[in-house]
Amino acid sequence: MPSALVTGATGILGRQIVQELGKDKQQWPTVYALSRSKKEAYPENVKHQHIDLQASADEMAKELENVQPDYVFFAAYLAKDDEGEATKVNGAMLENFLDALAITGASKKVKRVILTTGAKQYGVHLGVPKNPMEESDHWLKDEDRPPNFYYKQQEILAAKAKEQGWDWVVTYPNDVIGVAHGNFMNLTSSLGLYAAVTKEMGAEFVWPGSPDFYTRFDSFTYSKLHAKFNLWAALEQSPKVSNQAFNVVNGDVESWANMWPKVAAKFGLKIPEQMFTPEEEQGKIDEEKGSVMPLMEKPPLSEFAAERGLKDSAKFLAQSRVEQVVDLIKWSQREDVKKAWDTLAKREGLEHDAFEKATWGFLGFVLGRNFDLVISMNKARKAGWTGFQDTFDSLSESMDDLVAEKVLPKFGS
Structure with missing residues (x-):
C-alpha cells in the first residue's frame, strides 16, 4: 500500500487532504503531515513531521531523512503582498523541497506529485477573465503583467519531474x-x-x-471536495491525468x-x-x-x-x-x-x-x-472525475x- 506526504498540513486545503488520507488506513497506512507546528490530533496512520519550507534543500533533507513517500501533495504557500516576492519565495519553497527529496533519495520512490495552486492562474485578481476559464487558456505573461508564482511553480514542477523521474498533477481551486x-x-x-x-x-x-x-x-471549491480530487488524481492511471492541470470547483x-x-x-x-x-x-x-x-x-x-x-x-x-x-x-x-x-x-x-x-x-x-x-470542469469530467x-x-x-x-x-x- 502506498505512503503519502502532505505539505501545508495545517492550511485550509492541506489539512483536509490529511484528513481524507487519514480516513482509509488500509489504502494509506502511512501519511506524513508536514508543517512548522502541529495544531491538532491526527488519525493513527498520520505522522506529523516538522519542516521549515523556507529552509535550504540541505536543511530540509535533514528533516526528511526517514520519509519515503510514494505520493506527494504540495499544498503549502506563503502569502506576500508583492507579487514578485511571492514568486521568488513560493518558487524557492517548492524547488528546495523537491531537491531535498532528491538528496535523501526519496524521489526515486515518488510516483506522482500533486501541486495545489489556484484560480490566480487566470488572473482573477487582475480583472474580468475570459469566461468560462479553461485549463487550455494561455498564461498571462505579457510585460505589463505582474509575476504569477503559480506559473513559476508549474515550470519548476515540470522540470523536476523530468529530472527526477516522476509525474505530476496541478489543481486550480477557487474561492475556497x-x-x-x-x-x-x-x-x-x-x-x-x-x-x-x-x-x-x-x-x-x-x-x-x-x-x-x-x-x-x-x-467555489469546498476543501473536502478538493481533497477527494487530490486522492483520485494521485491514483488515477489514465494518460488524461498524468502531467495535467485541472480546475477543481464544486x-x-x-x-x-x-x-x-x-x-x-x-x-x-x-x-x-x-x-x-x-x-x-x-x-x-x-x-x-x-x-x-x-x-x-x-x-x-x-x-x-x-x-x-x-x-x-x-x-x-x-x-x-x-x-x-x-x-x-x-x-x-x-x-x-x-x-x-x-x-x-x-x-x-x-x-x-x-x-x-x-x-x-x-x-x-x-x-x-x-x-x-x-470555471469549467469539462477537462476533469472527461478524465473520469465525477465529484460534485x-x-x-x-x-x-x-x-x-x-x-x-x-x-x-x-x-x-
Missing part, C-alpha cells in the same frame, strides 16, 4: 470554502463573523460587496443573490428589501463607509479579445473594480462592532482572537469584484464546523 483548525484566514470564518456580529447588533444583513457582483456568478455556479438570503436564514437575520441605493447601483459608492479599488487597466479578458471579436470593446474590456458598499476593514475597526464582538465572544465562550485575525480585506476582495467568475458539491451546503457545513471550533456561536442562540 472550508475550515482550518486555529486558522481564521479564510472566507468562511470572516463571513460567519460578519453575520454573527450583525445579529448581535440587531442590524439588517447588508451585502457589503459590489452591487454588480451580488447578482453575478462565481465558482461543479455548480452560484450567485450571492441566491446564497445571501440562505446565509441570513441560517443566522436568523433579515436582509433589506431594497439592498442598494440607486447611486450604489450606478457604481457611486459612499467612500466614508465603503471603498472602490481599480484593478489593472487591461483586464485578463483583453488578451483573448481579438480572437473573440471583442478587440477595443469599451463595454467588455472596461477596467474592473473592487467595490465595497461596506468596507469590511473599516467596519471591523468600528468601536460599536468591536464591542458587539467582545460581548458575543464572552457570552458564548468563543475564540476571542478570531475576529481580529479574520481576513477582512480578503473577504472584501472576494465579494467586491464586479465581474463573473465561471452543492456550494451552499458546503458553506453551511463549514459554518457548523466553526461552531464546533468555538469561532461562531451556536445557531439559534
